[in-house]
Amino acid sequence: MKYLLVFALIGLVFWMWRSQRMDHKNRPDKQPADKPTNSSGSTGTSRTLVPATEMVACAFCQVHLPRPDAVAGQQALYCSTAHKQLAGE
Template identity: 35%
Template structure:
């Protein structure tokens, strides 16, 4: 009888662990993806002065290329 009780406790523990590790449903996963990636993938461009890559939407347009900051644009273009 005591082995039966231990066996039930072990099975209950395994069931509980599997429930905790189960992947979230599609609805929950979609909501999480939308929260972490608001705009999706973006095009990355290098700064013409220092070479650091940044999203194209955040780059500053100059006559000789794209820059990561106004200071780099002024320094490169004079």
């Protein structure tokens, strides 16, 4: 009877440990499974983020600057109106 109790306790502890491990196992398993959908979703979000942070190179001095800060010429983008004029636009 004493052994039965010990076995029951061990069985309970083992079951709890196993279910906890399964939980831990399930979480990392779920993340990679979610990641493809998340990464495809994040590419969608990065796509929306890209226009704000997109870097363009000045056609005159090749300096990189955020696209919103760039001065648009007829054929290219420039870092400043001075370089736009120097480039002959």
